[in-house]
Amino acid sequence: MPNERKEWTQRFSEFLVEAETLLAKTEECLSHLQLISNDKDAIDCMLSTLLKLASKADALALEAVSEFTLHIHGLLNHAQNHMDLHDQALGALKDCLTLIAWQLELIDQKTGQLSLDDSEQTSLIEAFAFQVGQSQFQLPANSKPFTLVSYSGRPA
Numbered sequence: 001m002p003n004e005r006k007e008w009t010q011r012f013s014e015f016l017v018e019a020e021t022l023l024a025k026t027e028e029c030l031s032h033l034q035l036i037s038n039d040k041d042a043i044d045c046m047l048s049t050l051l052k053l054a055s056k057a058d059a060l061a062l063e064a065v066s067e068f069t070l071h072i073h074g075l076l077n078h079a080q081n082h083m084d085l086h087d088q089a090l091g092a093l094k095d096c097l098t099l100i101a102w103q104l105e106l107i108d109q110k111t112g113q114l115s116l117d118d119s120e121q122t123s124l125i126e127a128f129a130f131q132v133g134q135s136q137f138q139l140p141a142n143s144k145p146f147t148l149v150s151y152s153g154r155p156a
Helices: 002-035 040-059 063-082 087-106 119-131
Strands: none
Touching: 002 040, 002 087, 040 063, 063 087, 063 119, 087 119
């Protein structure tokens, strides 16, 4: 058991370094999109980076990070085909990326647990969904961590 814990801790440390690099890449893509909205290359870069981050988090059973990242990916993927990514949508996307970075800092390095409720994830996903015209966004079928209500259904 101690060897497994040591191995997981090593893998987690490596993940954090890679996740930081991936998040920096998403920030670069976002900056590019703020200059040239709907740039296909920047969106494709963002999508592939989000998928890579979700996959790496999933490999370590960091469900909250993985699922949240997949939700962002799904919304962005749908939005790129249906609308322009305006300033408010990009702002909501930036808020989502900021939360991912914050969550990575708060993961317990010994247990891999993130001791937060999912309300902030939910509200940020709702806000991003609203900004990209997806207030009725359907989560992936295998999604677990949280459910969505329409943005208009949120209390003021």
